[in-house]
Amino acid sequence: MKIGIIGSGNIGGNLGIHFAKASHEVVFSSRNPEKLTPLVAATDGKARASTPEEAANFAEVILLAIPFGNVPAVAQSIGDIDGKVLIDAGNYYPQRDGDEIGKEMQAKNLLETEWTASHFPGAHVGKAFNSIYYKTLQNKAFAPQADRLAIPFAAADKKAEETIQSLLTSIGFGSTFLGDLTQTKIIQPNEPLYTKEMSEEALEKQVKQLLG
Numbered sequence: 713m714k715i716g717i718i719g720s721g722n723i724g725g726n727l728g729i730h731f732a733k734a735s736h737e738v739v740f741s742s743r744n745p746e747k748l749t750p751l752v753a754a755t756d757g758k759a760r761a762s763t764p765e766e767a768a769n770f771a772e773v774i775l776l777a778i779p780f781g782n783v784p785a786v787a788q789s790i791g792d793i794d795g796k797v798l799i800d801a802g803n804y805y806p807q808r809d810g811d812e813i814g815k816e817m818q819a820k821n822l823l824e825t826e827w828t829a830s831h832f833p834g835a836h837v838g839k840a841f842n843s844i845y846y847k848t849l850q851n852k853a854f855a856p857q858a859d860r861l862a863i864p865f866a867a868a869d870k871k872a873e874e875t876i877q878s879l880l881t882s883i884g885f886g887s888t889f890l891g892d893l894t895q896t897k898i899i900q901p902n903e904p905l906y907t908k909e910m911s912e913e914a915l916e917k918q919v920k921q922l923l924g
Contacts, residue, residue, distance in 0.1 A: 713879070716771030717741060718764045718786060722846035723801050724777035725751050727883075730853045732758040734882040741767035765790050773875060777801040777841070780824070781809035787831035794834030797875045800825045801841040803901050824900055825893050829868060838872035840865035840880070843899040843906050854884035862886035862912035864905055864919065866896045886912035888919055898922050 713736045717728045720740040732738045732755035740748045741764045748761035768774055768790035778786055780802045804824045806814055817827050829837040841849065844863055852861055863885050867873035873889060880887040890896065899905045904922055905915075 713737070713875070714770060714772045715739070715879075716764075716767030716774045717777065718767060718774060718790070719777035719779075719801075720748055720751055720761075721777065723841055723849065724775055726846060726850045726853075727775060727777070727801075727841060728759055729754050730849075730883040731879070733854070736879075736882070739767040739770050768793055768796075771796060773797045773799065773879070774835075775799045775801060775841075776828070779808060780804040780828075781813060783828050783831055792834065793832055796835055797872050798829075798832050798835040798837045799841070799872075799876060799879075800828045800837060800839050802828065803842050805901065823893065823896050825866070825896050829893060836867075836869050836872040836875070837893065838865060838867035838876045839893060839896045839899070840876050843908070845907050845909075848909060852885075860884060860886045860912065861909055862888050862915040864888045864890055864899050864915060866890040866893055866899075868893050886915075888912060888915045890919060890923065895923060 715731050715736050715738050717724045717740045720742055728738045728740050738759035740751050740759055740761045742748050745761040752759050752761050774796055776798060825839040863880055865876045865887060867876060877887050897903055
């Protein structure tokens with residue numbers, strides 16, 4: 713797949729390296745692409761660096777791994793992404809992102825990824841990679857089948873669901889589908905599945921208990 717990484721930090725950077733290793737076409741992005749040279753080097757030159765706008769234009773799949781408060785500005789800068797898959801890997805932290813977003817989500821009765829999705833109409837939006845500690849993501853990809861950790865994810869539609877599941881498999885993680893974006897509360901910060909490390913069987917059992 714052609715994957716644009718918007719937000720090339722601990723989550724986006726590690727995922728981009730893994731995706732490149734799995735033979736996907738990867739573009740890391742930053743306002744200062746020249747600062748991403750070490751990430752590109754970590755892929756043995758299989759990936760390249762660009763601006764967020766260029767990465768979004770190139771990609772069929774966009775990984776959004778930015779501070780939550782920056783979502784509106786990024787949505788405005790990259791423009792129309794109709795028909796593309798957008799994977800939201802972000803989390804809302806009031807101490808970093810401010811209280812106003814929290815008040816808006818509460819007023820509109822939106823969970824975090826529903827709020828993010830509202831800024832990208834026309835995209836196939838999913839939620840994944842937000843609940844895994846970046847060191848775990850870095851060190852436990854491409855594990856043997858018997859040792860694979862499962863990552864919980866949600867998707868607004870079938871295209872997003874199938875894309876995320878395929879990407880997880882390609883980098884050596886199991887997966888547990890939660891349902892649509894209304895089911896994502898349990899993977900938000902301070903919720904039951906945030907930073908939990910489990911096998912696919914254990915995670916599916918836990919999800920069933922939590923969601924019914």
